[in-house]
Amino acid sequence: MSTQMNFRYRIYPSQKQIVKLNKTISDCCFIYNKLLESKINAYKKDKTSLSQFDLNKLVKEFDVPVHSQVLQNISKRINDSFNHFFRRVKEKKGKAGFPRFKNLNIYKSLTFPQSGFKFVSDKRLFISKIGNIPIVLHRVPKGKIKTFCIKRTAIGWFAIFSCEDVPIERIEVPDNHIGIDVGIESFAVLSNGTKIENPKFLIKSEKKLAKFQRRLSRKKKGSSNRGRARFKVAGLHQRIFNQRQDFLHKTSFTIIKQFKIISVEKLAIKNMVKNHYLAKSINDASWGCFVQMLSYKVEKTGGQLVRVSPRNTSRTCSQCGNIQDMPLADREFKCLKCGFACHRDLNASIVIDTAGQAEISSSEENACGLDVRPSSLKAVEVEAGTINKSA
Ligand SMILES: [Zn+2]
Structure with missing residues (x-):
């Protein structure tokens, strides 16, 4: 290959x-x-x-x-x-x-x-x-x-x-599976409980960039001061881009080395623009790039990247499948039905992992001819909340 x-x-x-x-x-x-x-x-x-x-x-x-x-x-x-x-x-x-x-x-x-x-x-x-x-x-x-x-x-x-x-160099990877959710406070949360923090230098650079941009906007158009300020902003932009790429490359590589089946949410751009959390907005900018890196790196291991529907992933209980309201301000998921409680991002990542596995096993069944359905039904996405009902 x-x-x-x-x-x-x-x-x-x-x-x-x-x-x-x-x-x-x-x-x-x-x-x-x-x-x-x-x-x-x-x-x-x-x-x-x-x-x-x-x-x-x-x-x-x-x-x-x-x-x-x-x-x-x-x-x-x-x-x-x-x-x-x-x-x-x-x-x-x-x-x-x-x-x-x-x-x-x-x-x-x-x-x-x-x-x-x-x-x-x-x-x-x-x-x-x-x-x-x-x-x-x-x-x-x-x-x-x-x-x-x-x-x-x-x-x-x-x-x-x-x-x-x-x-493409083949990398041997154990038959593990994992779900990843974009974090609100951290970069991402894995379904095994691992939290991937946003690197501190990146947050620092982003804050600095905002400061430089404010300064630039105050400079007079066409002035040499403005030219200098613009040069500074451009330089910092490039540096942040490089730092972020480096972080995303290393993080995605660490993940594909450990897990064969990796499930993530399908990107929903509409939801992203709305909120005002700084860390979240940084993550959203990186997330698409990160998923893309996972998708081509996973080829090295013969593994698979599953994109599941983002619908209800943060509102579904990972243990019993109950769906309930989860305002963004709530950090803890507490299931009203079975009493299960954990951090909201961790709960979501487990839901994503389960949905990804369900999708894989249903496509394998189709491939074996055990479950022959009309082709229009095969395209139906696995949605969170429906996964545990049959189990
Ligand atoms: Zn529950």
């Missing part, structure tokens, strides 16, 4: 190299806009549509010290953006978004398909027309490198290798 993966590394270009990189990016941005203009004009003039091949011919007219493949990638970018545009028009989902002219705030990367770069050692990367740049290879890219991209961000420069045929 193999998959596609991106490998991202910090690179540390010298001041001279930064000047070269910035110049190259700005050249590419200029050419991008020129090509886009040509394409639009050609269509307006006599309805001819310039292909990627035609655009590549136009690229040759620009005399710039940029690697030829990087230049050809500009035509590809334009071609791709039109393809995406036409696809969105066809799908009729929201705004189609006609390809736009770009400025240097948006255009900030260079792509090398296949050539123009080479590892000269495990600490240095050679980039054509730029030079040898120090790179931090915290792990080696695997599979076949398809494209290489240099990106400028608010916190520095990155090298990104997009690789194909990356072998």
Whole structure:
């Protein structure tokens, strides 16, 4: 089994190299806009549509010290953006978004398909027309490198290798199952009682970001003070993003190493916007990403991620299936029917785990032909509250 993966590394270009990189990016941005203009004009003039091949011919007219493949990638970018545009028009989902002219705030990367770069050692990367740049290879890219991209961000420069045929390493995992609920005070609660706290640095950074944003909003538009404040906010944004990704990667990996069947709630975006708990809003932002990480990581173990319906998960007793009201302010779940009591998030995670298992066993029954139902019924979701009634 193999998959596609991106490998991202910090690179540390010298001041001279930064000047070269910035110049190259700005050249590419200029050419991008020129090509886009040509394409639009050609269509307006006599309805001819310039292909990627035609655009590549136009690229040759620009005399710039940029690697030829990087230049050809500009035509590809334009071609791709039109393809995406036409696809969105066809799908009729929201705004189609006609390809736009770009400025240097948006255009900030260079792509090398296949050539123009080479590892000269495990600490240095050679980039054509730029030079040898120090790179931090915290792990080696695997599979076949398809494209290489240099990106400028608010916190520095990155090298990104997009690789194909990356072998998936199998991880042996015991036949365990677990349910996970998004916590209100903590990041998540597992049905075995484990609480995953939000890392303190993340909460601290979020508070700091709010402060910076308040400051930015007070600065006069167009002033150099505002420019500086904006730079600070952008840098912090990027840092928080990286910190959060790191936390989510580590947490999801810890979970897939321990449990084969992992059940989570299907994301209900509508419910999320409403509440004003800080920790909860941070979690909601991360949750979708976290579930996505679980879903592809679980392939390594041959396990399964089950998304159960979020309906009533926090209102159902995990022991007897009784459904009762649970205002968000109530931290403790106390069953009015059987008297069972525990933390509300823990109770919900157990309900989610049970619902996930019920879904798996019903799909296995279908697969064995023991329970042949009309296909319209097979799609019925397992809902919390119905699970324990038959037991
Ligand atoms: Zn109960």
